[in-house]
Amino acid sequence: MSAESRGVWVYLQHSRGDLTKDSLELLAAARGVASKLSQQVVGVLVGSGVEDLARKAIAYGADSVLAVDDPALENYFNLAYADAIYSLVSERKPYVLLFAANEIGKDIAARVAFRIPTGLATDNVQLAVEDYNNPALGQFKDLLIQIRPDFGTRLARIYTPRHRPQMATVRPGSFSPLEPDPGRKGEVEKLGFARKEYPARVAEVRELPPQVPDLAGADVVISLGMGILKDGSGRARDPAEAYRYAEKLKDALERKYHLRAEIGATRALVYAEVKELEGLIGKSNQVGQTGATVKPRVYVAVGISGALQHRVGMQNSAKIVAINTDPGAPIFKIAHYPIVGDLYEELPRLISAIGGGEGAA
Numbered sequence: 043m044s045a046e047s048r049g050v051w052v053y054l055q056h057s058r059g060d061l062t063k064d065s066l067e068l069l070a071a072a073r074g075v076a077s078k079l080s081q082q083v084v085g086v087l088v089g090s091g092v093e094d095l096a097r098k099a100i101a102y103g104a105d106s107v108l109a110v111d112d113p114a115l116e117n118y119f120n121l122a123y124a125d126a127i128y129s130l131v132s133e134r135k136p137y138v139l140l141f142a143a144n145e146i147g148k149d150i151a152a153r154v155a156f157r158i159p160t161g162l163a164t165d166n167v168q169l170a171v172e173d174y175n176n177p178a179l180g181q182f183k184d185l186l187i188q189i190r191p192d193f194g195t196r197l198a199r200i201y202t203p204r205h206r207p208q209m210a211t212v213r214p215g216s217f218s219p220l221e222p223d224p225g226r227k228g229e230v231e232k233l234g235f236a237r238k239e240y241p242a243r244v245a246e247v248r249e250l251p252p253q254v255p256d257l258a259g260a261d262v263v264i265s266l267g268m269g270i271l272k273d274g275s276g277r278a279r280d281p282a283e284a285y286r287y288a289e290k291l292k293d294a295l296e297r298k299y300h301l302r303a304e305i306g307a308t309r310a311l312v313y314a315e316v317k318e319l320e321g322l323i324g325k326s327n328q329v330g331q332t333g334a335t336v337k338p339r340v341y342v343a344v345g346i347s348g349a350l351q352h353r354v355g356m357q358n359s360a361k362i363v364a365i366n367t368d369p370g371a372p373i374f375k376i377a378h379y380p381i382v383g384d385l386y387e388e389l390p391r392l393i394s395a396i397g398g399g400e401g402a403a
Contacts, residue, residue, distance in 0.1 A: 064142035066219035100228035112235035143211035163188035215335035265306035269345020274384025348373025
């Protein structure tokens with residue numbers, strides 16, 4: 043471990059000329075860590091013509107930004123981007139280095155960690171700073187504690203006591219961006235890139251259509267669980283009926299309140315491959331540990347018991363409405379509006395209450 047390591051670094055992704063929401067969330071996470079360490083938050087930008095984005099990063103919480111700016115870096119290319127970041131890390135020696143746990147973040151973080159070498163804790167939902175005592179290794183002060191869902195129903199705490207930087211990827215939706223301060227001051231250092239030949243090159247960039255549904259961008263997420271297979275009396279019900287209720291609720295919210303609403307599902311429901319839901323519910327609807335992490339204004343949990351694997355994907359929602367027949371369901375521990383009842387009765391009432399008609403499926 044190097045005593046000279048200093049700074050909480052954030053790799054800042056950008057798309058269509060703007061910082062991604064994941065990057066703004068990372069800046070908020072980094073500010074919390076940096077305040078406990080009494081260190082600076084340093085943004086790392088790689089690309090072409092990114093100086094304006096550096097100013098925005100400072101407004102959202104960075105104390106300074108290292109901008110590797112070169113026309114050769116206009117498009118994301120993992121070999122070149124990893125070289126640029128590794129070069130900075132080797133020279134400047136940060137204490138912490140954070141990436142978003144998305145497709146690009148996971149790709150490049152692993153490459154950089156391997157080169158350093160250091161550990162990499164992935165898919166974290168919380169970060170903390172604490173002292174750590176290990177009988178075999180000794181006492182370590184002010185470590186980054188990386189907290190992520192375990193394979194069971196627990197949260198695992200991961201430590202990197204002997205290597206720097208301490209590297210982690212953070213699941214999108216786990217933190218909220220800070221309010222921007224346009225008057226905030228910070229240094230932007232523009233750096234060059236040492237070009238070289240690579241065994242591969244970017245020949246063409248094609249933009250894929252946006253993911254459907256856009257759970258992360260929704261104001262309201264209405265999620266369905268295994269409870270939709272039965273009514274309050276335990277009798278089997280057609281789950282497609284519950285899905286139609288969810289659609290009516292979605293339509294009512296969008297029409298009357300102009301809120302973007304999407305339909306989600308638990309992992310159990312997705313992997314049950316219920317015939318009646320074929321073509322309606324799939325992997326893209328999944329919320330939870332191995333699905334999307336969401337933080338909508340309102341999360342409606344319908345027939346969901348609330349196992350930890352699901353809660354880690356939605357527990358930071360601003361308001362949670364839960365409908366379940368079991369008053370002891372874990373979901374009620376975090377619900378702001380718990381409704382104990384038959385979803386096939388309660389959903390039509392909810393639709394009617396918000397002005398969506400009688401709620402008939």
